Amino acid sequence: MNRKLVNAIANRDGAALSRLSEDRQPSNQPVVNENAERLVNALFRQLKQxxxxxxxxxxRNESDEALAKQQWIAAFAENGIRTKEQLSAGMRQARASESPFWPSPGQFVQWCKQGEALSVGLPTEDELYEMFRDYCKYRGWRDVEWQSNACYWMVTNIHAEMLRQNLTDSEVKKLCSRELKIMAKRIQAGEKIPEPVVQIEKKYTPTDSYESLRQIYYLKEMLKKTDLSFHEWLCESNRKHKKGY
Structure with missing residues (x-):
């Protein structure tokens, strides 16, 4: 225990105890840096317009606005919204919004992410989900008109993950959001997205009639349906076929 605290307790020095208590309180350090505060202040001025x-x-008043800004700064920190470019993407979506109501922090974060994807030529989450549904419906990448190479890779990745993890519909939608974010970063980094990979179609090659009959015979043999040899069984089958059995 601190010696000053021990002495203050022993001497019942209330003033000293009070000073020590104040010294032990955490300093009022800002939760976010000044740059984040400046970004949000500028953003709020635009949103008010x-x-x-x-x-x-x-x-309605300065107190409400201060509390709101704290929530927005926290939402940005939790969702990786850190740059002016991301906020500009969100503002583009805000100006296009038909709703007259002030957006929630979560709604604006979504706008930032969607705007970021749109700025590099990617679809929205809803559009990507519809592409995924079309892919499932056609059951083949050749039958889908791909908007871009990026769309092909995102949709096929989503489909593969859906099958591998047996994802629900809501989980697939979350995966669409994640794939868009990953692809947007790849494009922003200057990566050239490769073209779709040609997939070799599996073709069904029918067996000849003799081989088919031989397989049927051995299946029946396995099931103990006949005591004849294969050739005896084949002759008997041909005889029945000619008589119309």
Whole structure:
């Protein structure tokens, strides 16, 4: 135990105890850095222009706005929204929104991610999910008109994961979001997305009639349906066929 604390307790020095208590309190360090605060301050100024009704609903006073900014900064930190480019992508989606209401932090995070994907020529999450459904319906990559090489790789990856993990519909939609994020980063890094890989189709080659009959015979032999040799059974089968059995 701290010696000063021991002495204060022994001497019943209330003033000293009070000072020691204050010294042990954590300092009021900002939760986020100044850059994040500046980004959110600038963002809120833009959002107020797009959603002016928020001044009478969500942001009625400075206290409401300060609390809202804390939540938005936390949401950005939790979802990896850190750059001006991401916020600009979100603002493009905000300006295109038909809703007059101030968006939630989660909604704006979604706009940032969608806008980021759109800026590099990728589809929205809903559009990618519809491509996946078409792929499942046609059951073949050749029958799908791919919007881009990136779409081919995302959809086939999603389909493979769906089969491997037996994913539910809601889990597939989450996977669409993840694939878009991964692909957007690849494109932004300058990676050239390869063309679809030609898949060799499996062709059915029918066996000849003799081989088919031989297989039927051995199947019956396995099931103890006949005591004849294969050639005896073949002659008997031909005889019955000619008589119309």
């Amino acid at each position: 797009v959603f002016p009704a928020a001044m009478q609903t969500n942001l």
